[in-house]
Amino acid sequence: MxxxxxxxxxxxxxxxxxxxxxxxxxxxxxxxxxxxxxxxxxxxxxxxxxxxxxxxxxxxxxxxxxxxxxxxxxxxxxxxxxxxxxxxxxxxxxxxxxxxxxxxxxxxxxxxxxxxxxxxxxxxxxxxxxxxxxxxxxxxxxxxxxxxxxGPADHPTNPAADYARWLNLAPWKRLAAPLPVQSRRGCPRKCVYCNYAAIDGTSKYVLGDVDEVVDCIRELVERTRIPHVEFVDSTFNSPPTYAIALCEALARADLGVSLGASGITPRYASREVLEAMKAAGFSAIWCSPDTAAPETIRSYGKGFARDDLSVMARSAEELGFTVMWSFLFGGPGETESTVAETLRFAREEIPADHPVMLTSRMRIYPGTELARIVQAEGLPAPVLDPRVPGQFYLSSHVDAERLDAMLFEAHESLPNLMYLAAAQGPVVGLLQRMNGLLGRRQPTWADYAPIRRRVMKMLGRA
Ligand code: B12
Ligand code: SF4
Structure with a gap:
């Protein structure tokens, strides 16, 4: 049974x-x-x-x-x-x-x-x-x-699981895998392509008890001997009061772990929040503003203000806190001028040693606002296989060749820019093995992007 x-x-x-x-x-x-x-x-x-x-x-x-x-x-x-x-x-x-x-x-x-x-x-x-x-x-x-x-979103659960019990950790450690921990579910924002409400089972926050999250991390690190934790929350820094309370509790606990998070919204990435994250042990974070032009911030439904981005970039630089920035070009409302504005932000406001990921065209997933836009524009409904033509949206206000040329030009001229594919390239595997061997924490974009970029260039893959 x-x-x-x-x-x-x-x-x-x-x-x-x-x-x-x-x-x-x-x-x-x-x-x-x-x-x-x-x-x-x-x-x-x-x-x-x-x-x-x-x-x-x-x-x-x-x-x-x-x-x-x-x-x-x-x-x-x-x-x-x-x-x-x-x-x-x-x-x-x-x-x-x-x-x-x-x-x-x-x-x-x-x-x-x-x-x-x-x-x-x-x-x-x-x-x-x-x-x-x-x-x-x-x-x-x-x-x-x-x-x-x-599945109900309010069923009692833990922030993580007993990895040491269920998994043979040896191969995970060889690739310097971090320990995933989820402190909260849900996100009330409504980005045009996002399906997280369906995945998390809720668009309202379900917040974990701060002390339980900290105790869970302490126990996990003791049991696994992996001193790196990755928060897998949809948005780690929202709501900000909760994020700060969690960071303060982590700082007090002084667990000697390095922390990472990929779900950071610029909306609440103020200096105060970033300071709290740094004091807690975060070494680098991954933020996906997707765009830096006011028009597309609106049409992508991102729910932050253009100034939030500048504040975040400046605060991160002042605090010596590396951010991996991710931009998604070609979505609803994108024009040549919004592309240019986002690239201008990357060139002029993002610190030169902060990695920037470029993704071109938006994957359409069912149930999202983007799927509704696609339907309203008379385009075919999405299927599961991304290799089938028509699975990625491109704004009719931007020419495909021109967009690709603009991204290529930026990519060639700025050493900290990468295409999304680089994140799954062979160099990543080599770095993971190297870190596993040396017992170092998971390579973050923060630490390795410049090296990786040079190696990839040498291999002709950049
Ligand atoms: C954090 C995250 C990352 C981190 C991972 C960090 C880490 N160490 O794990 C990073 C940034 C590295 C990452 C990378 C990638 N990610 Co990601 N990621 C997420 C995110 C935000 C959270 C995932 C998570 O751990 N959730 C917490 C756990 C507890 O929830 P859960 O897995 O959903 O499990 C619950 C239920 O699903 C269910 N459940 C799960 N399994 C089962 C099984 C059974 C039998 C049952 C009954 C129920 C059940 O119950 C669970 C407990 O409540 C999700 C989006 C999201 N909101 O889920 C995207 C997401 C999973 N990622 C996605 C993708 C595409 C990727 C990449 C392929 C991107 C890329 N091109 O590189 C890689 C793949 C990495 C890999 N090794 O697989 C997609 C996957 C869907 C898709 N498009 O196909 C998502 C959904 C984002 C999106 N909307 O597109 N990711
Ligand atoms: S902030 Fe992130 S999780 Fe929230 S709706 Fe936007 S993409 Fe989804």
Whole structure:
């Protein structure tokens, strides 16, 4: 009567992502008395064979897969991850008579399409902790599962999971993987392309208890001996009062860990917030303003003011706090002049040693404002495979060739600019191994971008 939970995600770039969501579901199952086993296929040399052997041994009553990524949202170098998951689901289907359930961020974005593509029975949308008993009951003869099941966002959970217990940490450590920790769910902003409300199961904040988050980190670091934590919150610095309280508690606890976060909104990246983050142990952060032109800040629905960006860039420089900036060109309302304004901001206001990521064209995901715009413009509805033409939006007010030329020119002239594809390039793997070997923390863009950029240039990949 065991629930077998499988991590099929073999993507390790730009950062190897420990399957925090799947493991939290495993721990919720245990709390509710459901016997559970976890199979991590991230580094398996023959994943299908290992899955087959595990099912033969465990004889699970149901198999659950986490689908974190559908694609890499990269127009220039698209990857479609479901091609790797489909054969695994087929093995589960062949070897297990119980239901095959899919959950995870990717699955939550387009549940029915993912279910059909993978050939599963049910897709859980949003947090899975609150539906494990239902899955177990269905697997053991109870009421059949619906094809789509919504997980409640307010079900009790932990900020992370006991990685040392569920995972063989050796290969993760070899690539200097950080420990993912989530202090809150939800984001009330409404960026035009964003689907996080569906993934988190809520657009309202569900805030974790600050002391619990700190205790959880202390325990995780003791158990894993990995002194680097990555906050995986949709927006780490919002609400700012909570962010500051958490940072102060982390600073007081003085855990000797380096901290990172990728979800930073310029709206609340004031000097006060950045100072608190620095004092807490953050060494570098990843911020995606997407644009720096007032018109596109509005049309992308970003919810910050143009001045917030300048304040953030200045405060970060004054505090010696490196930011990895990410810009997304070609979305609704983009024109040649808004592109030029964003590139001007990158050239003139971002410190020259802060890395800047350039992404061209917006990936369209179902259920987003962008999908509605696409429909209103009479364009075809999005599908799952990013390699199918028409999956990336380009504003009709900007010429494709001109946009590409402007980005290329900026990329060639500024050493701190990179295309998104560089984040998944071969140099990243080399740096991860080097850091794993030296026992250093996960390479952050902050520390390595200039070196990486030079090496990539040498290899002709930049
Ligand atoms: C933080 C983050 C990152 C960090 C990761 C840091 C780290 N160490 O883990 C960074 C910036 C490095 C990153 C990189 C990438 N990311 Co990212 N990332 C996120 C983010 C914001 C949070 C993910 C997370 O950990 N959530 C916290 C956990 C607890 O939640 P969860 O995984 O969703 O799990 C819950 C439920 O989904 C469910 N559940 C999960 N599994 C299962 C299984 C079963 C059986 C059940 C029932 C339920 C269930 O229950 C869980 C607990 O509540 C999400 C967006 C989001 N809001 O989710 C994007 C997101 C997951 N990333 C995405 C992408 C594309 C990527 C990259 C491919 C980007 C790129 N081109 O490089 C890489 C891939 C990295 C990799 N190794 O896989 C996409 C994936 C969807 C897609 N487009 O296909 C997302 C959704 C963003 C988006 N909207 O596009 N990412
Ligand atoms: S701030 Fe981030 S999480 Fe919030 S809506 Fe915008 S992209 Fe989504």
């Amino acid at each position: 065991t629930l077998l939970l499988v991590n099929p995600n073999r993507e390790t770039k730009p950062v190897p992502a420990m399957p925090v969501g799947l493991l939290r579901v495993a721990e919720a199952a245990e709390r509710e008395g459901v016997p559970v086993q976890v199979l991590d296929l991230a580094f398996a040399s023959r994943p299908e064979r290992l899955l087959r052997a595990t099912i033969a041994k465990v004889k699970p009553s149901a198999v659950g897969f986490t689908v974190r990524n559908i694609d890499n949202a990269d127009f220039r170098a698209p990857r479609f991850y479901l091609d790797e998951v489909r054969p695994l689901v087929a093995v589960a289907r062949e070897c297990c008579t119980g239901p095959i359930v899919i959950g995870g961020a990717g699955a939550s974005m387009a549940p029915e399409a993912v279910r059909l593509d993978l050939g599963a029975d049910c897709v859980v949308v949003g947090p899975g902790e609150g539906v494990v008993t239902r899955i177990h009951d269905a697997a053991t003869g109870g009421e059949r599962l619906p094809t789509v099941l919504f």
